[in-house]
Amino acid sequence: MHLGVFEVASPQVGGTLSWSHPWSDSVRHREVGHWIEVARLLEDAGFDFLFFADGYGYPSVGGDLPEAAARGGLNFSGIDPMLLIPALAHATSRLGFVVTSSTGIDHPVAMARRFATLDHLTGGRIGWNVVTGASQDTVAALFGHERMTAHDTRYEIAEEYVDLCLKLWEGCWEDEALVEDKEAGVFADRDRLHRVEHEGRHFRSSGYFTVVPSRQRTPVLFQAGTSARGREFAAAHAECVFLQGTTLPHAAGNVADIRARAAAHGRDPRSVKVLVGATVTVAATREEALARRAEFEALQTDEVAAVIYAGNTGIDLTALDPDRPLSQVLEPGADARIGQMGQSNIDRFRRPDGTMPLVREVLAELRGRGTRGFTVVGDPLEVADQLEEIVDVTDVDGFLLEAVFSPADHRLFCELVVPELRRRGRLPREQDRPAGSGTLRERLGAPSARLAPDHPGARHAAALRGTGPGTREPVTA
Template identity: 35%
Template sequence: MAATTPAVQTRQKKPLIVNAFVEMCSGHQSPGLWRHPDDESWKFNDLDHWVELAKLLEEAKFHGIFIADVLGGYDVYKNSLDPAVISGAQWPVNEPLSVVPAMAAATKNICFGVTISTTYEQPYHLARRLATVDHLTKGRLGWNVVTSYLDSAARNIHGKATQLAHDDRYAQAEEYMKVMYKLFQSSWRDDAVILDRERGIYTDPALVREINHKGKFFDVPGPAITQPSPQRTPLLLQAGTSRAGKIFAAQHAEAIFTSAHSPAVCAKSITEIRELARTEFGRDGNRIKVLALVTPILGRTEEEAQAKHAEYRKYASTEGALALFGGWTGIDLDQYGDDEELREVESNAVKSTVTGYAKFSPQNSKWTKHTVAEHVAIGGNGPIIVGTPEQVADGLERWVEEGGVDGFNFAYALFPQSFKDIIELLLPELRKRGLFWDDYAVPGGTYRENFYGEPGQKHPLPEHVAAKFQWRAGVPAEEHQIPE
């Protein structure tokens, strides 16, 4: 959409949280744009590709790099994987956590939010992997906690025809988080590693204990195999806004990633989550940050920006867009007629996406497979804002004011040029408006410290989780019982 109306006056200026939104694949949210002669997203197998991105974004003072992931191919559309394979719609895709240490070694401040599902990996193993990378990054790791939604992943990893039912996946995720908290927070005391060279004691065995978790989905005796990392629990991100997802976010999330069609849709969802956090879990809901997916297309003039947008449209893949939509919603739009309108259907994939499309119509039109493909082909499931730095900043301020968001995950149309445009054109305008910081709040700090702008904020939020699970220095084991 073009942002041409005057800026909304926000009640109180606050620096935005700004992440780059990427995936270890070509095109990511804009399938087909890898064909553009200036695009380099197809270099995702090259480590230098990621290291240079991290250095570029750190120099610009981005908070973090948010790395998406999927565990299967998008094969709902036409009941075939071919549209995704041919168009390169998040196919092929590499494992994201593996590249983070290399990016961290080349930087000192930028942080890394990595999407990892609770559906297919044992919590004991994941706790080890996350703690290891939190150590190697000196506490600059975030975990985007998701449940998997592709049946293709279920077939390949569990040998089952379909996923668990949507709400059952969240029930499993709820127990998963309890196991993770116990491993991260309760199985080692802060000061367990003593490195007593004289007595030859590396770790005091009295300060390490089993967690003995026995539940419906997991039996994990523990203790964690890794010592506490700088953050203990990585910064907790979450991306689901179905009813089950909202309850999960209200209890666990420090930040919510939303991909809504309009600020009004976003605002309603976030208000519900913050209220649930307050009433059901005793949290300060305002501490939960909200990051919206946006794809800016910038030019020094409006004409230049619109020309870029038109050029990008020439390379966008309709088939790739419909493949992505099919995976996100479980709906095969190949079964719809050209003028048949998308209607709300029951879905076992991403329920909030189905509901969002059903309730929100594009301007002066309706959701057919053609309008869906046009919408998704650039920017994926979120809005695009086309215009000058001033116009795009106006659009972002509107999301802050009307949607209640605290920042943005910026997707790219063209890699890395879209990020360079954001750095060279948009960030100076945001700084002029007091909407972006000049430097990291805590240079060399953890993700949590820079996310909240609070030095020393190393213990996991939500606060009630830290208070309940954390085994702190000086507290005997018998005085800190591991929660059930």
């Protein structure tokens, strides 16, 4: 199993409420020392990476911030986790770091520069969770946009955005371009640098990428959308896909669909790692674990569930008919913004036959679960059994753990579950990992630190090699 931890640099994670409980330490999210403790804990336990969700948005009901969101710290308030990563990388040596960044905010050149820098500063341990946005209505207003960009158009923009980033990372510097010969006074071989020319529908760029190639060149590409358009984007570009499973059949269907789509794009479907969210409550005994879970559930209310769901989807569940299906929000005459944001958190409730549960049923599920994935509760043996069942039935490659009491839940998992999974052969010991697996891409099972040859971004490197030394032909679309 591959293991990561899902976190946010804010009081709350996972669409639920728990920051105010004495067992939670997430109010320390503005302290770098807090995150260093978490990173070292995960590294010592052999986790693959620490994942930071991020975004500029917040819950909005009726076009404004609900009082309940501010009072409860519900997806409101937070800092930029990208700025934490150099400090966390300095305090660790093996743990990877994945950070969310949207394709709907700034220019690809700026994004490419930031992630190339992070790949240098982490020694090749960085990943980019590519998102098209979250809470798009509030983000559009914050950035002065006239209107929210439509769901499928955001993916069209993301396709071009990622492709331009790939051109910059892979298509400007040949492998031998960096010389750094002090005696000869030569920093770079000009004949091995190639101008990037991009004239697209949404972006233009002409020039040279100024950051020298890092260990991975391209960060490991993550993607978390499970709408049909999101799965297609993931199949084409993502190296690691994050799903939120509601049932074993639902998760298995999404995994199979992503792998089939990847194969249709000419990629090895097994090279796309698929992880699913899991909230694990573990203790030495089952009774203690159930009591711990009960402490969490006692904090949850319909108000909490509704406010956070509104922030993700634009849907105010309390304003809907509770005895009609959730699909009422997609009927003619409904708010046109619905379905244009947080589509994955609408589709997650869609049953195999295409129907949706009643609104009251959605609220009941969200009340204890929020936007989290599978719920796993028990003693160490029971938890290990459940995680193994999820892997074996759904064909996922591992988990993103979503703590309810952070970082206390991480500590319990590391102390109680990791040794059991290692005993069962589901997790390797650090000394058993292949030599040379120092980058995040290699840690996730890739044969090298670079993009796989069948990844669409590799064509830019291939085109670069095809131009050969001594030429200055531009790398174009």
